[in-house]
Amino acid sequence: MDAPSIEIKNLSKQYDASTTYALKNLTLTVKAGEVYGFLGPNGAGKSTTIRLLMNFIRPTEGSAQIHGLDTQKDSVAVKQSIGYLASDPGLYQEMTGNQYLDYMEELQLTTNPTYRRELIQRLRAEPQKRLRTLSRGNKQKFGIIQAFMHQPRLLILDEPTSGLDPLMQEVFYELIHEAKQRGASAFISSHILSEVQKTCDRVGIIKSGQLVSEQSVTEITHKAEQLFHITFASTPPVDQLNKVLGLHIITHKGNELTIKIHGDLAPLFSVLSEHTVLKLYTRHPDLEDIFMDFYREDQEDTI
């Protein structure tokens, strides 16, 4: 059996100047061939995790392995099979796109000129232009190309679609699917939830440096609360609804209510059957709702 693509054990990081942990006891595994989404807002510890995996910073405690190799001791060997994209990719502004890609290729030692050309074509990149003359999105394309061009076994991508227009985002999602079909894995950090939902098999949600949830995208959406928008003919039965187990009223405006309910829906419909309901529609929860639930809980805890 293949070693996991990523295996992180009790990884913690406390920066020298800080009294708190940027990352605390993170343990997670990314299986071979899996696309793992790492979700969290800015400052949650996503980039710290990635920087630890890439051996740019040293852990305070714990360890990480990529393809069975220690990310610190075997850093050079590990990077032979990685494609990395930083959230703000460092580019040599005075180079043209082609020069930048040549440089990266020379360092990687493995090349696939046909695939590089294909990526340039599909992302509509402009390799003859100097990087400093390109827009944020067009620079990002070169970040993506350099991460994918050697067809690595593992992609570590930090906010990969930042600055890309919707068309190019779709191309990026295709590239991820193709990499997965090829047998590659990916670890994608993002705060764009729809992106993770589209591309990932599993999602880890990180909050204040700690992993608070880790489930498959299918599982997490099934378990989530459902959202209902209800328009009553008269004043909504707020007191009755508040007694329904697992129900939260999100908004209440005149005769309209927006509620979230988790679990059995029968008690809700029992209450509704006693009143005249003019409109009722529901929306299947997406990752954004789930993600916000975690953060709402956190805010409630701190109040």
Add this chain to the structure above:
Amino acid sequence: MIPIIKWTLWQQRWSTSRWSIGVLLFIFLSLIFYPSFKNDAAELQQSFANLPDAAVALLGGSTDFFSPIGFLNSQIYFLMLPLILTVLAISVGSSLLAREEKDSTLEVLLARPVARTQLLAAKALSGFSILLTVTLIALIKILLMTPLIGLDVGLVVILQATLVCFLMVLSFASIAFSLTAIGYTRGASTGIAAIIALAGYIISSLAGTVSWLEYPARVLPFYYYQPESILLGSYNWAHILFFILLIIGCGVLSWFVFRRRDLGY
């Protein structure tokens, strides 16, 4: 390692060219007027005979400005060539790593199968090559001009003076480089290295008249750079050990800390 050296030199190509042209112009302008007063050298020399000791010390402990060796020393080797090369050395030494770290391109390089030691060595070799190129251009210009203007100074002593000057500026570059390797910013590294260079010049110059300055001067590179002695053939060659040990020390410190430290400011 080779690609990093290649692309670093490519990035520095215009800057290196500008420095080379600047050094060529400086040497040309410094030496070109020698023929117009070399016949009056003895009379001109007399006018400097009564300078106070402190002023003589600041001028390098010598008032010989018009003999061939005195002229070459005062115009090129005593202050201006080391000063120009020191500015270049500190600028290069403090930017090779720090600029890439600030621009996050250091992480781009280390995301590839490149060991930190290899990266450090490649950057150090790039800096060495840039300094060597500009110094060699200066040396060639001096060697070409001295016979043309009738400055009768031996080839060997010119080579020796340039070598010691190169070792001294290389030690300043090493200080600046090691400071960025251990995590100082480009500005901090430039400032600290410049203070060491400037303090070294002032303290070493005054050490001749203020006896207690002799001891602090001994830990500063400028103290061991004595161009007039080199040109006169009386230099104590054991002094170059100071530069060599300082360069090695900076290299070891850089390697030891850079391998382990967190990247990014």
